[in-house]
Amino acid sequence: MKNKKSQIIKVGLVGTATLSAIASSIFPANAIQYGSADVYRVGSGSSAVIYFHGTASSSISADIGYVSKVSSKLAGSCGEIVLSGSTVGTSPTLKVNSTTVTIASLPTQLLPTCTSGSFAESRSANFKTPDGKVVLVGNTPGSSATLDIPKATVKTVKINACGFGSFKGSDSAPLPTTFKVGSTTYTVASLPDAMAAPKCTSGIGYVPASWLSVGGGS
Structure with missing residues (x-):
């Protein structure tokens, strides 16, 4: 197990620890946060991807406002x-x-x-x-x-078996400046930047090694 974990660290990803990885496989409702953030981004500007922490295999509705x-x-x-x-x-x-x-x-x-x-x-x-x-x-x-004629648009974000989902903009529909989930409004530029994305393999969540310093991977 140590050798396997060392190999994962070498490629820049670590499991959320052996026990939590096993628990994630058994209890797919376990989710992956970046530090304490339920919503975060990777990258900035038009290349940013927004990530959401949520219940595994569920969905989140993000109101992204009026889209051209x-x-x-x-x-x-x-x-x-x-x-x-x-x-x-x-x-x-x-x-x-x-x-x-x-x-x-x-x-x-x-x-x-x-x-x-x-x-x-x-x-x-x-x-x-x-x-x-x-x-x-x-x-x-x-x-x-x-x-x-801009249309009011709600984006459905599917949460995977590891407890996170994402959405990104495109040339025809760039990321909004702000969006709303429930009653909470988020400003994209103000979201914490995780710098690198989590991974989900066979229902087991992995986070970048850099996340460990902020307590990433719940």
Whole structure:
């Protein structure tokens, strides 16, 4: 057992000690923390990975806020783009061709009929309708507009048999600045940086040797 443990140390990982490793295998609810932190990160910036301590084989819901969702839509014959309430959802803002529109600031008006390229009643600025539609005006009739309508997003993090799980950003959905688990809000940049990630092999958790100085591996 000593030889095996020495080999693990040489590659930079140590078990959470022989007894705790065995216990983790028998009782997979045992979880791996970094020091006393239930949530921590490895790395920084766009390459950071967020780790969560939790009950083995469960899941954690992380509310990561509004995530960009880009699409396109053709303008009507009066240069209008009409978005339904379900399309806009709860997003406070949207972008049309890189111009930000604050939905709460839009006036409420009726959508007039469009005949021969003209509204029956002039509409020179974006507006919303009484039934919840958002109408974007001033576009070239028949042209395609690029829309970015952020969506409220909850990320489900699966906790593995060793009691930890993770998520990371991508080019299309970078890590948020903050996120919430339950009633607790976390700021990514303020999370403790574990520098190296834990490992899970056959239900047994291993932590980097560097974690021992902070009491990592519960």
